[in-house]
Every structure is written in structure tokens, then in C-alpha cells.
Amino acid sequence: MEYLYYPGCSLESAGRPYDESLRAVFRVLGLPLKELEDWNCCGATMYMSVDETTSLAISARNLALAERNGGTNLVAPCSACYTVLLKTNRFLRDSPELKAKVDRILGEVGLSCKLAVKVRHPLDVLVNDVGIETIARAARSSLGGLPFAPYYGCQIVRPERGFDDPEYPITMDTLLERLGAKAVYFPVKTRCCGGMLMTTFPDVCLQLVKELLECATQNGARCVVTTCPLCQINLEAYQKRVNRKFGTAFHVPVLVFTQLLGLALGCSEEELGLQRNLVPLKTELVPLHA
Amino acid sequence: MADSSRIPGSLPASERELRSTFMEQARLVPGGERIARCIQCGTCTGSCPVSYAMDISPRMLIALFRAGEIERILRSRTIWICASCYMCTTRCPQNIKITDTLYALKRTAMETGLYPDRFPVYLLSRIFVQIMNRYGRNHEGLLLLLYYLRRNPFGLLRLVPLGISMLRKGRAPLFPSKIKGIKTIRQILSAAKALELPAEKETVKYVEGTVGYGAVG
Numbered sequence: 001m002e003y004l005y006y007p008g009c010s011l012e013s014a015g016r017p018y019d020e021s022l023r024a025v026f027r028v029l030g031l032p033l034k035e036l037e038d039w040n041c042c043g044a045t046m047y048m049s050v051d052e053t054t055s056l057a058i059s060a061r062n063l064a065l066a067e068r069n070g071g072t073n074l075v076a077p078c079s080a081c082y083t084v085l086l087k088t089n090r091f092l093r094d095s096p097e098l099k100a101k102v103d104r105i106l107g108e109v110g111l112s113c114k115l116a117v118k119v120r121h122p123l124d125v126l127v128n129d130v131g132i133e134t135i136a137r138a139a140r141s142s143l144g145g146l147p148f149a150p151y152y153g154c155q156i157v158r159p160e161r162g163f164d165d166p167e168y169p170i171t172m173d174t175l176l177e178r179l180g181a182k183a184v185y186f187p188v189k190t191r192c193c194g195g196m197l198m199t200t201f202p203d204v205c206l207q208l209v210k211e212l213l214e215c216a217t218q219n220g221a222r223c224v225v226t227t228c229p230l231c232q233i234n235l236e237a238y239q240k241r242v243n244r245k246f247g248t249a250f251h252v253p254v255l256v257f258t259q260l261l262g263l264a265l266g267c268s269e270e271e272l273g274l275q276r277n278l279v280p281l282k283t284e285l286v287p288l289h290a
Numbered sequence: 291m292a293d294s295s296r297i298p299g300s301l302p303a304s305e306r307e308l309r310s311t312f313m314e315q316a317r318l319v320p321g322g323e324r325i326a327r328c329i330q331c332g333t334c335t336g337s338c339p340v341s342y343a344m345d346i347s348p349r350m351l352i353a354l355f356r357a358g359e360i361e362r363i364l365r366s367r368t369i370w371i372c373a374s375c376y377m378c379t380t381r382c383p384q385n386i387k388i389t390d391t392l393y394a395l396k397r398t399a400m401e402t403g404l405y406p407d408r409f410p411v412y413l414l415s416r417i418f419v420q421i422m423n424r425y426g427r428n429h430e431g432l433l434l435l436l437y438y439l440r441r442n443p444f445g446l447l448r449l450v451p452l453g454i455s456m457l458r459k460g461r462a463p464l465f466p467s468k469i470k471g472i473k474t475i476r477q478i479l480s481a482a483k484a485l486e487l488p489a490e491k492e493t494v495k496y497v498e499g500t501v502g503y504g505a506v507g
Binding site: 009010015038039041044105108201 | 428430
């Protein structure tokens with residue numbers, strides 16, 4: 001089964017390590033991954049506040065393009081994109097009125113959306129389509145007992161997705177522990193990092209980030225592992241500001257889960273974009289390959 | 291906030307108008323009518339990670355809506371602080387789509403031009419839309435640049451060290467690029483606009499002149 005890939009705007013910039021490591025992991029596991037040609041921005045949370053029909057139509061263009069490509073599975077790593085695309089599917093399915101409007105709009109550009117495409121998160125694909133045991137068999141080295149905080153963030157599991165629990169998911173924990181890492185106790189694993197609030201309400205966002213980093217470090221995590229590029233950036237890039245504001249001393253590497261997964265599968269640092277992380281993962285924590 | 295000349299149970303004209311606009315938006319949210327079922331248990335407020343920073347809590351917001359005070363809601367920061375984490379929606383015992391209702395309120399605010407004082411958060415949305423129209427994809431650097439320039443130029447200076455680090459790490463492309471199908475994006479946008487105009491507000495019967503449970507049926 002071929003997977004169509006929807007990187008999203010974030011993975012082309014700040015989320016580049018995610019894009020690189022995801023492609024590397026899919027390649028090593030032999031999963032055909034093809035980027036959706038000429039995808040457009042999903043619209044994310046900002047667009048939804050503007051105009052319902054417009055934002056749905058913009059988002060649906062991607063679904064229509066995927067359908068035209070004969071795809072049935074569209075992989076969207078960014079939680080915001082994942083949320084918007086899934087929401088589009090759901091809203092169009094549940095509201096014939098909205099569907100009729102969007103059909104008319106898409107019809108004008110020669111596209112149609114029959115809701116035939118399933119929107120998937122890479123974590124879901126890896127754990128459920130490939131299977132943890134298959135991945136474990138393909139692993140070349142162990143993650144050496146690395147204590148990590150499994151941080152899912154909010155939108156990968158809420159609103160109800162179906163592949164993991166909305167408040168206490170365990171797919172990432174299970175996957176990475178099977179590969180030799182050790183998930184620490186981390187009850188805030190789906191507590192919001194603040195997302196776009198870092199731009200609009202930084203004080204509030206810094207508070208949320210501080211609470212997450214605090215919980216992680218207090219429970220012995222040596223790194224935080226995320227599934228969303230926005231969470232990754234919020235937790236990684238503002239540690240200095242958090243330290244200045246709250247008098248803390250955080251200096252924690254924050255990775256995306258495909259980076260750790262790739263390490264276990266034998267990918268190099270560069271393939272996984274590890275050199276792009278702002279707080280480097282210390283080599284003594286996990287054996288790295290040249 | 292209550293105006294002493296108000297007749298209990300009746301809505302002033304401005305509130306009726308707002309209610310009409312909001313109900314129009316809320317109608318498009320599948321399941322949005324469940325807001326009538328709120329039992330004011332406060333689970334939403336208790337679960338919200340940012341409720342501590344809100345002036346009106348999520349629970350209060352729903353109570354205010356049913357009391358016929360949408361304007362007060364729109365003048366608060368609440369809907370703009372919501373981070374869309376959906377914890378409230380997940381835990382609501384009455385299955386109310388709280389987050390999506392807040393989106394409908396955001397759209398109502400943008401449509402009616404009602405915002406809290408000195409509060410251009412909606413600006414980010416507008417700039418985002420402009421970039422989308424032009425390129426078809428978001429460009430973080432441009433988005434932040436335009437937003438901060440208009441809102442808080444000094445904040446921009448603060449971001450420079452981070453911007454430089456990201457550039458050096460190859461995580462900040464300098465220039466935005468248009469997608470090939472940008473014309474279709476613009477066509478979609480104008481077609482969508484044409485569908486929404488003229489904004490004929492359906493008069494929802496139960497909105498006129500009633501508040502409380504009767505108002506939402």
C-alpha cells in the first residue's frame with residue numbers, strides 16, 4: 001500500500017528534522033511514501049477562525065488531490081494538519097449542507113472530494129499498519145535505556161481519533177520502550193503546549209511549557225519525545241526564555257519520535273536531522289551511528 | 291454589567307443581532323445545538339490548561355450565552371486564549387462541542403468586528419490568510435515578521451537570536467514560494483466568498499426576544 005505524504009508547511013521549515021527523519025524511517029522500513037503533489041496549506045487553527053466554508057474548501061483541496069492521485073491513505077505528521085484534515089472529513093460527512101457548498105466550490109476548479117481518503121498520523125501507521133514487532137525486528141541497535149518523556153501533545157489524540165486514548169495514549173511509549181528506551185512517568189503527556197499562543201500570548205504559553213518541562217525533568221527524563229512539530233519547537237526553542245522568566249535551568253533535548261525510532265533502525269544523525277536540534281542529544285545517552 | 295433599564299427575559303437589539311450572527315455560525319458546527327444541554331458542572335473550566343488566564347471561564351461563557359450576553363463574551367479574551375486542545379470537549383459529560391463553539395464565536399467576532407481592547411490577535415489570522423492567498427503555503431518567517439511589525443516591533447528584536455539559530459540549522463527558509471496551483475487556491479477563495487454573499491441571515495425564530503432555556507429550545 002502506498003502512502004501519500006502531506007508534510008504541511010511546518011515540516012518545510014522549523015519542522016524539517018521531522019520531515020527528514022520520517023522519510024528515513026519509512027524508507028528503512030520499506031514503506032512506499034510519495035509526497036502529495038502541489039499540496040496547499042491545510043489552514044491550521046488560524047484559518048478556521050475566519051470562514052467555515054472557505055477553510056473547509058481549502059483543506060478539502062488536498063483531500064481531492066489525494067483522491068485524484070488514487071491514494072487512500074494520506075499521512076499527515078503535523079498535529080494541526082492532522083486535526084484540520086480529519087475535521088474536514090468529519091464535517092463534510094456530518095453536514096450535507098457544508099458538503100454541498102464545498103462540492104460546488106471544488107467543482108469550479110475541476111476537483112471533487114468523495115471522502116474516500118483516510119487521514120493518518122505516522123505514529124498510527126507505524127504502530128498499527130507495520131506493527132511494533134516488525135519494527136523491533138528491523139532494529140539494528142537498542143536505545144540503551146534512554147529515559148524519555150513521551151509527549152504526545154493535544155491534537156494528535158483529541159478530538160477522538162480512534163487509534164489511541166484521548167487522555168492517556170500509550171502507542172509511542174510502547175513503541176519506543178520495545179526499542180530499548182524507558183518512558184518515565186509523565187501524566188501531562190497530552191496537556192497542551194500552547195501551540196500558537198507562543199506568538200499571541202507568550203506569557204501563558206511559557207507557563208504551559210515550563211510545567212511540561214518541569215514534569216519531564218522531575219520524573220527523570222533525559223529528553224522529551226514529541227509527535228508534533230509545533231510542540232517540538234515550543235518545548236525546545238524557548239527554554240532560555242522559560243529559564244529567565246521562572247528561574248529554572250532547563251537544557252533538555254526535545255526530539256520528534258521518528259528521530260529516536262530512526263536511531264534504533266540504524267539511520268545516521270544527518271539522515272534524522274539530529275544536527276538541526278537546538279539542544280543536542282548527547283551521544284553518551286544513545287549510541288549514534290556515523 | 292446588567293443595564294437597569296433592561297427587561298428580564300428580553301434581548302436588546304444589538305444582542306439579538308449578535309445572537310443571530312452567532313447562531314448562523316454555530317449552525318454549521320455539526321452537533322453545535324447541544325450547547326443547550328449544559329448543566330454548568332464546570333468540568334470544562336477544570337480541564338482547561340489556560341483557564342487560569344481567562345477573564346471569563348469556559349463554563350461562564352456558556353452561561354453568559356444563555357443569559358443573552360454574547361457581547362460580553364466577545365469583549366473578553368477567552369475565545370482568543372483558547373489553544374484548541376479539545377480537553378473540554380473530550381470530558382464534557384453532555385458532549386457539547388465547546389472548542390468548536392469557541393471557533394464559531396471567533397468567526398462571529400471577526401464578522402462583527404468586536405474584540406477586547408488593544409487586542410489585535412485576530413491580526414495573526416488575517417495575515418495568515420493573506421499569505422495563504424498569495425503563496426498557497428504558510429511561511430513562518432513572513433507570518434511572524436508581519437505580525438510583530440504591526441503588533442509589537444520590539445518583540446521582533448527579541449526573536450532575532452532564535453531566528454538566527456534556526457537559519458543556521460536550516461530550519462527557516464528565507465523566501466516563500468508559490469505552489470503551482472496557486473490559481474486554483476484563489477479561485478476556491480473567490481468561489482467560497484461568492485457563496486457566502488449576500489450574508490442572508492436566516493431568522494432563527496427562537497432567537498428573537500427570549501433568553502434562557504427557551505432561547506435555545
